[in-house]
Amino acid sequence: MDPALVGVEGPVRPSVVLPVFEGPLDLLLHLVREEKVSIWDIPIARICDQYHEALRRMEELDLEVAGEYLVYAAWLLLIKSRLLLPRHEGEQKDPRLELVERLAEYEKVKAAAAELAGLVELRRGVERVRFAVPPPSGEIELDLEDVDVLALSRALRDVLERHLRDHPPTLQLEPIRFSVREKILELFELIRRQRSFPLLSHLLTRPDRLESVTLLLAALELQRLGTATAHQRRPFAEIYLTPTGTPLPMDALTDA
C-alpha cells in the first residue's frame, strides 16, 4: 500500500510528486523500502542523506514540516556520526538499534492499520436496520458500557454553560469613593496656586484608577465651565491645565 500521492505543479519546472507521509517514521520506512533492504540492516549514511533531501523537498513545496521530522533528522545525524567514530572497548551496542526497534514497531502499526482498513472494506453496505418503532422516549440514550469520564465531564460543561446562560452574572457596581464635584474644587485650588498644572503626570501617579478617572472628568468639567484651558505641545507630551481667570461658578456644580 503506497501512501497517497500529492502532485504539485510548478510553472516552469516539471511537476514534482512527493508521497504524503504520516510522520518521520513513515518517511523513514518508505526510504528503507526504496533501498530494498531489511530495516535490521539500514545503510544509515545513505538513508540519513535521503531523509534530509526529502525534508528539503517538502520545504521547497511549501508543505508544513512538523517539528517531529526535525527531531528525527537530528537523531539520524547523531547515529551517522556515532557510526563514523571508532567504537570504544566494551561498547557493543549498535547505535542504530533503538531506531530499528522503533521502525519495527511502527511497521507493525501500519500492518495492523491495513488489516483494519480491510475489515472496514468488508463492511461497506452493511447498515443497521431501522424499523418504524418509536423509542420509548424521544431522548437519546447512551449505552452505559460506552459512557466514559469524558462524556461525564462534557455533560458537566454543558450544565454549567446552560446555567451561565440562564443566570448571567449581575453587573457589580463599585461604591462611589470619589465625587467629580470634590475633584473640581481640588483641581481648581491646584491650578490657582500653580498657574500651569501638569495634569497628565498627576493623573498617571494616582494610586487609584477610579480617582484618575474622576480627576479627568473634573478637568473636562473645568474647561466646559470656562475656568481652565488645557494644552499639549505634541502627542503624548505633558498636558498643562491653566486658569482662565474666570471664577468657579459654585451654583453650576451639581452633586456629581
Added chain:
Amino acid sequence: MPELAGLAAMVEAVLAVAGDPVTVDALVAVAGEGVERARVEEALEFVRSRHEQAGSGIRLEHVAGGWRLATRSEYEGALREYLGYRARARLSQAALETLAVIAYRQPVTLPEINFLRGVNSVAVVRTLVERRLVVVSGRKQVVGTPLLYRTSKEFLVHFGLPDLSALPTPEEVEQIAGESAVEP
C-alpha cells in the same frame, strides 16, 4: 426466478434502513434503469409473502402511500420487555448530566442540583440511586436539612477511576473532547 429474488432482496435492504414508508416510485428510481414498476411491485409481493411464513417476526405493510417493514403486533409484549431491559443498561442525557453534577460537586443536595440544571431532577437522582451509581451521604446542616448525594464505589469501578481526583480536568476535556460544535 433468481432475478426477482435479487430485486426483492434489494428492495428489502432499502426498506430495512429507511424506517419510514417508501413509495414504489422511489424504489423504481433506486432499482435503476430497465426495471419496470410492475417488476418492483412483484418484488414487494415476494418480500411480503416471504415474511408471511412461520418464524418471521417482521411483516411488510402498506401505509401512507408507501411500503415499510414493521414488527408483527403479536410481539408487542416482548418488545416492551426488551426496551425496559435496555433502559437499565443505558443512561439518558438527563441522567448523565445529573451524574456529572454529583461527581464533580459532591457532596451535593437536590436543590443544588436543580439550581444548576435548571430543572427538577428528583426522578433522575432516584434512578441513579437505584442503579447504585449514587448514594446518600448524610444531610446538609441548613434549613430543611436536605439529603447529600455522592457517587458510589460502583461509580468509580464503572469509570475505571482509582479515586475522585482522577476525574478529567476541564483542560483535558477541552483538549480531547474538543468543541461540542464539531458534532452534527
Added chain:
Amino acid sequence: MPELAGLAAMVEAVLAVAGDPVTVDALVAVAGEGVERARVEEALEFVRSRHEQAGSGIRLEHVAGGWRLATRSEYEGALREYLGYRARARLSQAALETLAVIAYRQPVTLPEINFLRGVNSVAVVRTLVERRLVVVSGRKQVVGTPLLYRTSKEFLVHFGLPDLSALPTPEEVEQIAGESAVEP
C-alpha cells in the same frame, strides 16, 4: 416445530427494533421464564438460516458481543442511492494507525500513541472520541497520570467484530509487516 418458529419470530422482532447488537442474555430475559439459553440460541440459528435464503436483503450478524440484523453488503449501491449523503465518512490513514495502536495496546495513553506513531496524535484521538470509536477508561498511575484510551462497543460494530479476540492476532499482523518489507 411451531414452538421454535414462534420463539424465532419473537427474537427477530426484538432484533429488528433494537438496531444495536442484543446479547443472548437479554434475549433470554425477554423470552421469559422456562425458556433456556440453548433454546434461544436455536431460535437465533433459525432466524439466521431463514435469512440466508434467496430474496433476503438482511442478515443476522454476531458483532460486539451480541446479535443484530443488518443489510447485506451486496446492496451497497442501492443503499447509497437511497440514503444519499448519509453514507459514513471514511477513516483517514492517521485515524486507522491510531486506532490500530489503541486496539492492540489498550488501554493506552496519548504519550504512548505519540511515541509509537512518531507524531503527535491528539487531533486524531479527538476525532476518534467524537466518532465514539474510542473511549477513556481511567488513568495510568505514572507521572502526570495520563488518561487511558480503549476501543468502544461502537468500534466492534464498525469493524464487524464479535469481540476484541476476533482482531487479527499480533502474529498474523507481524507476518504481514514482514511481507510488506520484502516487496516494497
